[in-house]
Amino acid sequence: MKQNQLLLLSFITSICVILYQFFQWSLFDIFSFLMVPVMFLLFGFFIVITILAVVSLFKKRDWKPITIQVVTIVLLFIVPFNQIVLDLNFKLNQTEREKIIKMVVNGEIKPNVTDNSSLIHLPKKYDHLSAGGGDIVVEKTSNGYNILFFTFRGVLDGFSGFVYATTDQKPLKNAFDGDIKEINRMAKNWFFISSN
Numbered sequence: 001m002k003q004n005q006l007l008l009l010s011f012i013t014s015i016c017v018i019l020y021q022f023f024q025w026s027l028f029d030i031f032s033f034l035m036v037p038v039m040f041l042l043f044g045f046f047i048v049i050t051i052l053a054v055v056s057l058f059k060k061r062d063w064k065p066i067t068i069q070v071v072t073i074v075l076l077f078i079v080p081f082n083q084i085v086l087d088l089n090f091k092l093n094q095t096e097r098e099k100i101i102k103m104v105v106n107g108e109i110k111p112n113v114t115d116n117s118s119l120i121h122l123p124k125k126y127d128h129l130s131a132g133g134g135d136i137v138v139e140k141t142s143n144g145y146n147i148l149f150f151t152f153r154g155v156l157d158g159f160s161g162f163v164y165a166t167t168d169q170k171p172l173k174n175a176f177d178g179d180i181k182e183i184n185r186m187a188k189n190w191f192f193i194s195s196n
Helices: 003-060 064-078 081-105 124-129
Strands: 119-121 135-140 145-153 159-165 180-187 190-195
Touching: 003 064, 003 081, 003 145, 081 124, 081 135, 081 145, 081 159, 081 180, 081 190
Parallel strands: none
Antiparallel strands: 119 135, 135 145, 145 159, 159 190, 180 190
């Protein structure tokens, strides 16, 4: 393989891997079952190019491709891609989500999914606010509501999302019929939860 080709492939695979890290949950929401083979292909190709870059370093003394690969590997370990994406999602959509919360609390929108009395399918213009189909879950608490906007909605089980608690009290570990493993405060009344 020519040195310029290897350098170009190093750039391409590194950029693809980093973009994948940023957009993996959005892609998973769209393509679901296809993401596992795509992930294996992408990371497999990245590993092959890394091996070729190591060979090129020793055979041709070309350090550029391996430098790109090593920088990418370091970035994968030190940059909190998921946290960056979650923070952006939260900040960019908080105002619109709070509009939905007001509609729920005021009774303008109510559970509307026939087989689940706590599920609300959002109007089309708001369905981007909750992953996995534009549904939110509303749980009545003793003093108010907990409203879950999905960031990930597993096929069989497991989910994560932003919860608005009208009482500003942390959701319980068994909230939303889940086994909540992680609860983090995002802002006043807002929590991020994750279930397995």
